[in-house]
Amino acid sequence: MNFIGRVFIKGQINVLTGLHIGTGGSGGIGLVDNPVIRDPLTRRPIIPGSTIKGRLRHALEIVLGTESQEVWRLFGAKVDAFEKKAAGRIMIRDAHLTDESALALESVDTDSLYVEIKTENRIDRARGVAEHPRQSERLPAGAVLDFEIVYSAWEKNDTIDDLHNIEVAMRFVEDEYIGGSGTRGYGKVEFNVLNVAYKSVDHYRSNEEGMNLSSSRKLWTQQAAEMMGFLPAQGGRA
Numbered sequence: 001m002n003f004i005g006r007v008f009i010k011g012q013i014n015v016l017t018g019l020h021i022g023t024g025g026s027g028g029i030g031l032v033d034n035p036v037i038r039d040p041l042t043r044r045p046i047i048p049g050s051t052i053k054g055r056l057r058h059a060l061e062i063v064l065g066t067e068s069q070e071v072w073r074l075f076g077a078k079v080d081a082f083e084k085k086a087a088g089r090i091m092i093r094d095a096h097l098t099d100e101s102a103l104a105l106e107s108v109d110t111d112s113l114y115v116e117i118k119t120e121n122r123i124d125r126a127r128g129v130a131e132h133p134r135q136s137e138r139l140p141a142g143a144v145l146d147f148e149i150v151y152s153a154w155e156k157n158d159t160i161d162d163l164h165n166i167e168v169a170m171r172f173v174e175d176e177y178i179g180g181s182g183t184r185g186y187g188k189v190e191f192n193v194l195n196v197a198y199k200s201v202d203h204y205r206s207n208e209e210g211m212n213l214s215s216s217r218k219l220w221t222q223q224a225a226e227m228m229g230f231l232p233a234q235g236g237r238a
Contacts, residue, residue, distance in 0.1 A: 004153040005200035005210075007163065007224045012143045013047065013178075013191040014097055018118060018138035019187045021051055021179040034136035036115055042104055045114055045139045049092040051178060053145065056092075059172035060165055062080075089152045089162060095145040105143065116140045134238055138186065147191070157229055163221045196220045198227040 015126075036045045056173050057075040064071055076088035097105070102114065111117035115137040149166065153159040170191045177187030199210030211227045225231040 003201050003202065004159065005198060005228065006158070007151040007153065007222060007228070008135050008195075008197040008199070009151065009166070009193060009195070009224075010195040011147060011151040011191060012098065013147050014190040014192060015139055015141055015145070016188040016190060017141050017177075017185055017194045018116060018120075019134050019139045019189065020137070020181060021045075021047060027145050036137040036139060039096065042096075042102075044097045045137075045180065046097075046142075047095040047145060047147075049094045052095060052184070053090070053092045055173050055176075056166070056169040056179050057196065059169040059176070063172060064165070064169060070104075070161060070165055073158060074165060089154070090166070091152075093148040093149040095147040098144050101142075101144040105140070107126075108140075110140065112137060114143075120206040124201070136181070153228065160225055160227065160230055163224055167217075167221055189235055190219070193217050196224050196227075198224060200228070 014225060020034070021037050036043060037048065039046050053075065057071065060074070061068070061070050072086070072088070074088050074090055077086055096104070097114070105114045118136050118138050151159075151162065151166065153162075174188075174190055178189050179187040193215050195212065197210055197212040198217040202208075203210040213227070215221050215223050222231065
């Protein structure tokens with residue numbers, strides 16, 4: 001099996017309802033109970049690449065099955081009884097707030113920098129009273145983050161299926177959520193693909209930049225396959 005090249009899928013994640021991805025701990029005494037994870041340098045909230053990848057994998061497992069070879073090919077799998085793992089074909093970067101979105105959030109009177117504070121209570125149904133209030137930070141609806149998915153291609157036929165499955169997984173996640181408390185309305189998102197690029201093994205050998213196109217959700221899989229020479233270009237282009 002020979003390495004063919006890499007496809008770079010870039011775009012934005014639009015946050016449609018408040019999104020929470022926690023640090024796994026408390027903010028400390030007198031602070032928010034459930035803070036969001038932030039970039040340590042900018043203090044801006046992020047969506048870790050591992051979170052996006054996990055949600056996309058979960059989505060594709062529902063569609064194709066947990067034992068699907070197509071899922072394993074994209075996301076990796078155990079290969080023997082000793083828990084040795086084979087790497088998948090996609091890498092997903094951490095998603096960071098766009099500068100425009102960060103500036104917009106800085107100008108809004110939110111409860112904390114870049115985030116809102118959501119207070120929730122546990123309801124004692126027997127007594128009909130709220131108890132144990134807990135505060136969580138959320139990235140507000142309307143926030144926009146940049147994302148990048150990098151796909152490594154090894155086989156022509158596999159690649160066409162893999163690109164299609166990435167799109168399938170994104171569509172599925174859009175109808176679910178990213179982050180915590182999704183069943184309570186958190187974390188609805190929209191993926192907006194803006195650019196698709198391709199760098200072949202020859203581009204790496206010759207130190208060339210590769211091919212780069214503006215794109216959209218409707219076109220990116222077709223454009224990626226065309227750039228790789230796997231499908232004829234639309235309109236008779238070479």
